[in-house]
Amino acid sequence: MNKNLYQPISSEIIKIIDESPTIRSYVIVPEEPFKFETGQFVELTWPGVGEAPFTPSSSPADTEKMEISIMKVGHVTELLHECEKGQKIGIRGPYGNGYPLDDFIGKHVYIVGGGVGLAPIRSLFLTLIDRIEDFKSIVCRFGARTPDDFIYKEAVFGHWQEIEGVDMKLTVDKADDNWKGNVGVVTTICNEQDVDVSNTVAVICGPPIMMKFATLKMLEFGFKPAQIYLSMEKNMSCGFGKCGHCMIGKYYVCKDGPVFTYEQIKDYPNIWD
Amino acid sequence: MLGMRHQINRGERVGIVSISKLSVLLNAVAEQIELYTPKKIGNHYTFAKYDSSIETPLHFNNVRAYTPIKDFLFPLSELVAVFSKSVEPNEVKPFAIFGLKDCDLRSIEILDKVFLEEEFQDPFYQRRREKLFIISSDCFDPAESCCCTLFGGRPFAQSGFDLNVSKTSDGFIVEVGSNKGRDFVEKHSQLFTDAPEALLIERDKTRAKTQKQIEQNNSKYELDAPVNKVLENSTDSEVFDIESQKCVECQACTRICPTCHCFYLYDTRQKDYFAKMKMWDSCMRMAYAAVAGGANPRKVLGDRIKHRLMHKFSYFFDRYGIDMCVGCGRCIDADSHGMDIRVVLKKLNEELRTKPKAEVAK
Ligand SMILES: Cc1cc2nc3c(=O)[nH]c(=O)nc-3n(C[C@H](O)[C@H](O)[C@H](O)COP(=O)(O)OP(=O)(O)OC[C@H]3O[C@@H](n4cnc5c(N)ncnc54)[C@H](O)[C@@H]3O)c2cc1C
Numbered sequence: 220m221n222k223n224l225y226q227p228i229s230s231e232i233i234k235i236i237d238e239s240p241t242i243r244s245y246v247i248v249p250e251e252p253f254k255f256e257t258g259q260f261v262e263l264t265w266p267g268v269g270e271a272p273f274t275p276s277s278s279p280a281d282t283e284k285m286e287i288s289i290m291k292v293g294h295v296t297e298l299l300h301e302c303e304k305g306q307k308i309g310i311r312g313p314y315g316n317g318y319p320l321d322d323f324i325g326k327h328v329y330i331v332g333g334g335v336g337l338a339p340i341r342s343l344f345l346t347l348i349d350r351i352e353d354f355k356s357i358v359c360r361f362g363a364r365t366p367d368d369f370i371y372k373e374a375v376f377g378h379w380q381e382i383e384g385v386d387m388k389l390t391v392d393k394a395d396d397n398w399k400g401n402v403g404v405v406t407t408i409c410n411e412q413d414v415d416v417s418n419t420v421a422v423i424c425g426p427p428i429m430m431k432f433a434t435l436k437m438l439e440f441g442f443k444p445a446q447i448y449l450s451m452e453k454n455m456s457c458g459f460g461k462c463g464h465c466m467i468g469k470y471y472v473c474k475d476g477p478v479f480t481y482e483q484i485k486d487y488p489n490i491w492d
Numbered sequence: 493m494l495g496m497r498h499q500i501n502r503g504e505r506v507g508i509v510s511i512s513k514l515s516v517l518l519n520a521v522a523e524q525i526e527l528y529t530p531k532k533i534g535n536h537y538t539f540a541k542y543d544s545s546i547e548t549p550l551h552f553n554n555v556r557a558y559t560p561i562k563d564f565l566f567p568l569s570e571l572v573a574v575f576s577k578s579v580e581p582n583e584v585k586p587f588a589i590f591g592l593k594d595c596d597l598r599s600i601e602i603l604d605k606v607f608l609e610e611e612f613q614d615p616f617y618q619r620r621r622e623k624l625f626i627i628s629s630d631c632f633d634p635a636e637s638c639c640c641t642l643f644g645g646r647p648f649a650q651s652g653f654d655l656n657v658s659k660t661s662d663g664f665i666v667e668v669g670s671n672k673g674r675d676f677v678e679k680h681s682q683l684f685t686d687a688p689e690a691l692l693i694e695r696d697k698t699r700a701k702t703q704k705q706i707e708q709n710n711s712k713y714e715l716d717a718p719v720n721k722v723l724e725n726s727t728d729s730e731v732f733d734i735e736s737q738k739c740v741e742c743q744a745c746t747r748i749c750p751t752c753h754c755f756y757l758y759d760t761r762q763k764d765y766f767a768k769m770k771m772w773d774s775c776m777r778m779a780y781a782a783v784a785g786g787a788n789p790r791k792v793l794g795d796r797i798k799h800r801l802m803h804k805f806s807y808f809f810d811r812y813g814i815d816m817c818v819g820c821g822r823c824i825d826a827d828s829h830g831m832d833i834r835v836v837l838k839k840l841n842e843e844l845r846t847k848p849k850a851e852v853a854k
Pocket residue numbers: 260270271272273274275288289290291292293294295296297335338339451452453454455477782783784785
């Protein structure tokens with residue numbers, strides 16, 4: 220008998236971290252061994268309430284527990300924000316393809332991220348720095364609406380900046396009194412002089428509008444569409460290429476993605492909507 | 493001894509026999525397993541459980557039933573998970589359906605591709621599928637909406653059946669299409685006789701005649717190029733938006749389509765457990781692809797109609813090597829406002845004729 224694809228694995232919430240006014244991270248421990256690759260996603264169920272797709276923000280190397288950061292945007296995510304420590308939730312997966320790390324070897328990895336898009340990026344970042352000698356450098360260009368909206372504050376404001384081989388710049392749309400950094404959308408901290416286009420891959424994850432403009436910026440720098448990796452966010456239900464919800468053209472985002480090169484999807488209509 | 497005639501798809505040896513009365517065959521099936529047979533409602537057929545103890549009229553349906561066969565394998569709504577205990581698919585008892593047509597068999601082939609795919613097999617579908625015994629039958633007197641021949645189908649079963657029944661002037665010809673079917677015929681060999689050559693010739697003539705009829709009915713919808721090419725060259729066409737003015741978004745076309753298999757999962761709270769249900773959905777629904785914040789790649793109705801057709805004839809074909817439409821015509825019958833898939837495709841075809849060659853990719 221095949222395993223039931225629809226059955227979530229019960230997982231206990233062992234810690235909750237308030238990251239920003241709208242985003243919380245949950246540290247969960249699945250009751251069964253659960254392995255994933257960075258960039259893959261899970262379907263998270265609050266039993267009886269609803270289910271939604273999320274990308275773990277922790278490193279796949281941590282096989283004991285998993286972190287998931289959830290932004291409050293609608294019905295299910297609002298209810299998920301009411302979950303408490305000790306509560307049992309369900310996860311299904313992992314689904315999708317994850318980041319093709321082997322294609323990044325020997326190159327600069329240029330990561331542009333914003334908002335809750337930093338969740339998958341954190342998982343990628345932690346994976347990359349575990350083997351940082353495999354890459355030429357890791358360049359991070361992160362944005363948030365306000366300084367308070369940055370998630371993983373301790374890391375992005377602090378120790379990630381100090382890692383050798385990492386070049387990090389941050390920006391906010393709107394500063395507060397203490398902000399000394401750049402003000403402006405994330406593309407304003409992406410400078411052509413910082414990139415050696417022929418030897419770099421770009422990784423972009425964030426709100427659709429940000430992904431669109433960051434992609435255009437990368438093209439302007441001379442990146443080929445096949446060098447730009449996008450984590451696409453579409454409406455999903457099953458997570459394994461059957462229910463049809465997530466389709467972009469012929470692709471099931473849940474199965475053939477969520478990570479695509481811009482080359483793969485650029486000719487389909489309304490990919491940013 | 494059964495006459496072994498030829499090989500058909502799926503590599504099984506077939507036999508052809510004949511039987512004098514349909515009820516004899518069906519009673520023998522019903523003695524063993526649950527059997528569903530066509531039941532006439534108005535001008536249409538649906539399926540009902542067959543009971544040999546009461547004198548139910550047996551219909552030899554001329555064409556496919558109005559309701560899609562997917563219902564037997566992929567029900568409108570079903571329980572797929574319980575929290576926190578795990579739920580095993582219910583034991584399914586073997587069951588048989590009589591009266592499936594070639595378009596039905598091909599629709600099952602399509603669903604098999606999706607739900608029995610190696611990597612992610614749906615155990616609920618699989619359980620039912622394994623237990624289904626298919627007794628198909630030849631079509632005659634096709635409906636106006638029948639257009640199987642446009643999409644590679646025939647008005648008689650080509651493959652994918654256990655037994656197939658053809659009506660003749662002197663009893664019925666029963667063709668074996670699988671090991672399961674052969675086992676059945678061998679076990680009940682006293683019911684069957686060899687099929688006389690004359691009846692086989694008659695059967696082939698009737699089949700050819702029906703096929704010709706459908707081809708003639710649909711000759712005005714013939715396309716200049718394979719349907720996937722017509723669509724792929726028409727992605728910027730306004731025909732979808734124009735046609736969408738006839739659509740009232742009732743979603744009937746996708747619900748009644750035997751190959752449409754969109755669904756969504758939803759969670760509910762029962763008295764003493766939490767349940768995850770799987771329920772039919774429709775890509776024609778406005779919010780189908782909407783995400784939080786209101787983004788929606790197919791907000792416009794014409795875009796949803798285009799996606800439905802592209803999925804059926806281009807994307808699915810790309811992935812699985814067959815079209816996701818069998819030309820059964822159910823969507824044509826279901827659309828009271830007159831959208832006809834054949835007409836839409838033909839309009840695109842006509843539009844391409846007027847396009848400069850350079851713009852039409854091969
Ligand atoms: C691969 C993937 C990874 C994701 N990772 C994260 C993450 O790490 N952190 C995070 O906060 N968010 C993530 N999201 C987005 C998150 O899934 C949505 O915010 C969430 O589904 C919204 O559900 P809702 O019920 O609160 O919103 P509502 O607007 O109330 O949702 C209504 C319906 O739309 C669906 N839906 C709405 N928005 C989305 C969406 N953006 N994506 C998919 N389905 C949607 C819901 O499933 C539901 O069926 C991810 C999405 C995808 C596709």
